Amino acid sequence: MCGWKIEVACVKERMTTSANNSGSPTSAAAGDSGRRHSNITVVVPTFNEEANLPFALESVKGWADAVFVVDSESTDHSREIAEKHGAKVVVQPWLGYARQKNWALTNLPIATEWVFILDADEAVTPQLRDEMLMIARGDAASQQMAGFYVNRLTYFLGKPIKHCGYFPSYNLRLFKKGKARYEEREVHEHMIVDGPTSRLRNLMLHEDRRGLEHLIAKHNRYSTLEARELTREQILRKGEDAGPLERGIATRRWLKRNVLPRLPFTALWRFLYMYVIKLGILDGLTGFRFCLFLATYDLFIALKMAEIRSSGLASGAVAVAKASPASTPPAKVQGLAIAEGDAPTVPLSQYAAVKDQSSLGTPLAATTPATVVTAAPGVAGAVAAVARVANDMPVVPKTDGVPIADAVRSDVVEMRAKLNPTKMPDGDFPAAGSVNVSILVPVKNEQRNIVECLRRCQWATELVVVDSASTDQTISLSQAMGADVYQFRYDRSTGWPKKKNWALENVPWKNEWVMILDADEYMTPELAQEIKRVVEGSWKPEGKFAQAGCGDGYWVNRRFMFFGKWIRGCGYYPSWNVRLLKHKLGRYERIGTLGDTGSGDNEVHEHIVLYTGKAGYLSNEFLHYAYPDLAAWIEKHNRYTTWEAHAMEAKDKGAVRAKMFGEPIERRRWMKSVARKLPFRPTLRFLYSYFVQRGFMDGYPGFVMCRLLAWYEFTSIAKYREMLALRGDEARRDSSNTSGRPS
Structure with missing residues (x-):
């Protein structure tokens, strides 16, 4: 294991230096016209990812045949950064986590036989790149595997999480064009592959550089969607997935559906499982904080499920259950950290249900701005000025x-x-x-x-x-x-x-x-x-x-x-x-x-x-x-x-x-x-x-x-x-x- 630890540290250092100093395009065509084609197209979904995107794009520079950044109307500099790095930017209003990526797989002009999905807060290591190139440059028809799961090393507060049940962490990311799609799920969606799959040996890195506030905002939204998804499955008594999942993913989902909802003190059990059974203690103080963070995430899910089923929301829970994820429009938010007071649009009809239209007085005139009042300075003003200093x-x-x-x-x-x-x-x-x-x-x-x-x-x-x-x-x-x-x-x-x-x-x-x-x-x-x-x-x-x-x-x-x-x-x-x-x-x-x-x-x-x-x-x-x-x-x-x-x-x-x-x-x-x-x-x-x-x-x-x-x-x-x-x-x-x- 020592080898990959040293390599990961070196990769992070090189990526950081390159991302901070890059000033030229990094597409396949930039400065590398004579190289062999990789036969891989990289798809990167983004929304306000200016802090992460340079690192992701640096990790695929020079070897991907095409890099598509599918942007959900970012309000920061994400699109400019993508264009600067030579990526092809496609703007698609937000459809939801699974639908956004499925839209990209259906509508992008992908000309290669292999596709790789890369989140903006992830990066490909050189070893993973070389392993994927060996697969993709071979004869696709003779390759029995339709897709490959990639192991991901997560960083929390700047340090790697090597235990806590978060490593190894496999996600299907490399697959043959047309052979995989995301399941219709509101959150934590996974790919369903038409054909056999296998695991790659090497790592990709996962580190969100936007800080704890953004991470909490993201998991606040995730927990809301997860509570809705689990409530829907419970009410409809749905316990099956749209297709076969990797064994680790399938085990985690089974626990969420069948065990955690029945346990008292869900957060405590999640913490003990991650920190003791999954050896989070070996990750030191960072592991302790990470386990507490995810235990709180489970607490949020449990509380929000209870909230959905509570009085006043019971009928809404049935409606949520009967509505498929594909028919539920995603909330439009400013990224994941929602500005104060932001909420989905409420129709005016909600405020118009007033049966008694009797008036209690003369309405105030809303058509004239406030009159400018110039108050003469007096004792109060003088006292205020002195008191400010005091x-x-x-x-x-x-x-x-x-x-x-x-x-x-x-x-x-x-x-x-x-x-x-x-x-x-x-x-x-x-x-x-x-x-x-x-x-x-x-x-x-x-x-x-x-x-x-x-x-x-x-x-x-x-x-x-x-x-x-x-x-x-x-x-x-x-x-x-x-x-x-x-x-x-x-x-x-x-x-x-x-x-x-x-x-x-x-x-x-x-x-x-x-x-x-x-x-x-x-x-x-x-x-x-x-x-x-x-x-x-x-x-x-x-x-x-x-x-x-x-x-x-x-x-x-x-x-x-x-x-x-x-x-x-x-x-x-x-x-x-x-x-x-x-x-x-x-x-x-x-x-x-x-x-x-x-x-x-x-x-x-x-x-x-x-x-x-x-x-x-x-x-x-x-x-x-x-x-x-x-x-x-x-x-x-x-x-x-x-x-x-x-x-x-x-x-x-x-x-x-x-x-x-x-x-x-x-x-x-x-x-x-x-x-x-x-x-x-x-x-x-x-x-x-x-x-x-x-x-x-x-x-x-x-x-x-x-x-x-x-x-x-x-x-x-x-x-x-x-x-x-x-x-x-x-x-x-x-x-x-x-x-x-x-x-």
């Missing part, structure tokens, strides 16, 4: 000129007629347009939430939606509900300011008071009436939590809804945030000097700090429906853990100080600073959330939430260590480059 608060830059609300879209009038914005939900809300407060809602692709969020805010005199170039119906729906929509353009080079701070600083507000809501947060009538009293000056601190404060801003509590239930434990209640404030007198803090953390353009766990004193506390609450399903929870917290990793690097330093006996947020930050130093943080987070914070009182949803919070800790730590490793690699490269320069 509180060590960063200055939010002013936009050049006054932002102008988006022009009203042509479909708004029709939408408004269907939605009837003034149709208030049940409850004692103030009359429409009767309270001099502005509602700020930051959004990106929030069509599934924005209508009901704004419907519960019609009592305010101003609704402002700050958008980040949504591609769904968010803008039109917001305007139909009476909101002015402003576009925020995030500067990724600095990561500052983020959306809410920009809005507080730059939107020409009509009112002194601003209430901030996310699109998945719903106002309650009790809170709306309390805000009315604050704005009118008649509010008095009454109730369990109410406190007066300085009078310029207020903490507001919220109830998290998860699995259709209010989570009272797990550390999720109470959950205080400063949301109501005089817009000139407070801003969100900045943690350290963080630039773009990759967590989106909206504030994550930053908090508002008032310039004029301590905020008061309101007694009523709003509702937070942040997670319509587990996939949404994982997607959002995947980005949040990236933010946590950057915050750990910045030592959590912000305007809100960590204090053991301070305000709730100060105490929470103090506890986080202590927890950062503890060993076994994921396990401790579960025990603390489930027992000390009484997650067990919330039943099954509480248990699931505490498991997910433990995963959150694990992922935050892993990303922090990944970030430190990357910093170290960069420092070593810089040092090497500096020492190599002539003095």
Whole structure:
């Protein structure tokens, strides 16, 4: 085995140097016109693969007769990289994993007798290349085998996984043209071959260089598709594959179908199987982390299967089961790391099912942009300027000129007629347009939430939606509900300011008071009436939590809804945030000097700090429906853990100080600073959330939430260590480059 280990290391070094320095085409025709034909066409499916694609293409340069890159409308530089390397680029909108590759096999002008499928995060070693050339250059008619399985060595966090049940790992990749197709399966599809197959001796390498955030996003999507596939098979009692599979693949699929769904604590069994039975322990700390990662993947599958079968989704499970993968359109996502709020398009008819069209008041005019209000500088402004410095608060830059609300879209009038914005939900809300407060809602692709969020805010005199170039119906729906929509353009080079701070600083507000809501947060009538009293000056601190404060801003509590239930434990209640404030007198803090953390353009766990004193506390609450399903929870917290990793690097330093006996947020930050130093943080987070914070009182949803919070800790730590490793690699490269320069 020592031979292949040394060879793999050498191959990786050569590929890295070549991929980083390549500047010329690497197709078969480039600089090698006199060589023998390989009789092999390479097909590479891509979507936003600029980090991986150079390595894949370098590994097939000079020997493949043709290289086709089948691109699914990438938004990065994948197509340019492919063309630069001499590949033939074919753009085909995404059809699904199996269908995309089957489309390529059917429609590409493949002129060779052999085809090789190569993913963009894989690379062919020279030994594998030579072995395939020996086969393909022979007489295809005399070759008994119709296809060959190739062993794949996977890298995780930059290190090879040689055990854990992941090596050897055979996939059918080399086959005779017309003799193999992918089975119709939503995920983890394999090839069905018309004829006998065999295994090749040599390796290809598998390493995704896009980091943990992308890897988690990818497995979030995989687990959703896997849960749907397994549910379909269970309901239809389907236990057979479309054709014969390689014995290792067939064994894994049998275990997934017949054993894992029947086991309690699926993730624990998967971890023990990989780490102990399959000797993951021999892969060291990387093997331990890899086993934990894939055990969590099995947990996601089990939870999502339970979610599909749970109340409200049972009928959907039957529909999923009866629909074949070929008839189920794939979700259109921006790669695999979905941007905040992105979801499949929801038809307008979902929002138009309003039986009672009676009006509760005069609708707000959506055809006129917000009036520009120029407030005269006064005592409040002077106090704010001094307090900024005293509180060590960063200055939010002013936009050049006054932002102008988006022009009203042509479909708004029709939408408004269907939605009837003034149709208030049940409850004692103030009359429409009767309270001099502005509602700020930051959004990106929030069509599934924005209508009901704004419907519960019609009592305010101003609704402002700050958008980040949504591609769904968010803008039109917001305007139909009476909101002015402003576009925020995030500067990724600095990561500052983020959306809410920009809005507080730059939107020409009509009112002194601003209430901030996310699109998945719903106002309650009790809170709306309390805000009315604050704005009118008649509010008095009454109730369990109410406190007066300085009078310029207020903490507001919220109830998290998860699995259709209010989570009272797990550390999720109470959950205080400063949301109501005089817009000139407070801003969100900045943690350290963080630039773009990759967590989106909206504030994550930053908090508002008032310039004029301590905020008061309101007694009523709003509702937070942040997670319509587990996939949404994982997607959002995947980005949040990236933010946590950057915050750990910045030592959590912000305007809100960590204090053991301070305000709730100060105490929470103090506890986080202590927890950062503890060993076994994921396990401790579960025990603390489930027992000390009484997650067990919330039943099954509480248990699931505490498991997910433990995963959150694990992922935050892993990303922090990944970030430190990357910093170290960069420092070593810089040092090497500096020492190599002539003095």
